[in-house]
Amino acid sequence: MGRKKHDLIDTSERRAVGVDIQHVNKRFREQVVLDDVHFTINPGEIFVIMGPSGAGKSTLMRAIVNLEGVDSGDILINGESAFRQQTHVRMHTAIVFQAGGLFNSMSVYDNLAFYPREHRLYDRKTLHDKVHYTLQILNLKGCAEKYPAELSGGMRKRVAIARSLLIEPRLLLYDEPTSELDPLSAANIAEVIGTLKEEFDVTSIVVSHDRDLATSIGERVALMEKGRVVTIDTPEGLCASTNPIVREFLQPNIDCQKPRFRQAASGSPVPL
């Protein structure tokens, strides 16, 4: 793990946080949506949560960021309960929503600057430098004055990621980051997720249906079904699994011998 003095963020100390999900249960009326979910995510890990529609992935992600309560169990972030808002302030938790949630009436610059300005995080010059540095990292140089409607879907996703970086996250969650993207843009987002792990020393939790994405960027992947975690394994372990649920979930689309992305020497995935 290349911890280093970052241009704008001091990553010489470990920033990434661990997440400890402790026997979480949740029902919506009579329906069990999270059933004794328990696992840990290591600081700096790229951890993918996948599974069929209705498995409980989004509910779990929403619980991790305290947008959803649970009936029992706890979730600890760096040892502090995720159900206290202060924890997220201290841990700099950020979430990149599926739809991006950009303000269409604001330029890219103002979209990125909005939250830091509201919370007076930085002085004007520092904010300017951080916005432009972040745009550069996400290959969005020259887009600062553009409006979201002028960008491609992949660029809008990258702007949404860039915006989350302005709070210097220690924990970054992505909700379906490659949905609605063509294969090249999806590969580009996969590369970005890998790069950010190195650049910012951030823990990444990725909720996705995209089996190729999961098996190419995930250091470990949890497969959920009907509110339960079926298995947690490395991509290689998943591909070699004889568990019928894993096989059924992976087989329709994925060819483990020919993943859509490959690992570059840097560890970041690149399109094949």
Ligand SMILES: Nc1ncnc2c1ncn2[C@@H]1O[C@H](COP(=O)(O)OP(=O)(O)OP(=O)(O)O)[C@@H](O)[C@H]1O
């Ligand atoms: N606010 C809610 N009220 C009632 N039921 C809900 C609510 N939110 C989710 N559910 C139900 O909980 C179950 C799990 O939903 P969840 O969105 O967590 O699944 P998911 O794995 O993220 O699915 P998808 O991949 O389709 O987003 C589903 O059956 C869903 O209908």
